[in-house]
Amino acid sequence: MELSIKEYFISEILDMTNTTVLVQLFELYQLLKKNTIGDSPILSYAGCLEDGEAEAMRQLFQTEFQQIEGEW
Secondary structure, eight states, X not given: XXXXXXXXXXXXXXHOOOHHHHHHHHHHHHHHHHHSOOOOGGXXXXXXXXXXXXXXXXXXXXXXXXXXXXXX
């Protein structure tokens, strides 16, 4: 079973022994929280696709929308 990105990140933090890196990580996290766009409705969809589904969608977009039809 694969870990979610959140579970993986928490696991990495728990295994971290360098306190300097932990402090830097915390400071970076605080900066990201401060500068991240608020509760955009589109963010509710973040992470809802499995990797395979996202890749299939990417390929579909690339195949179907690579060329422009008609005159511009």
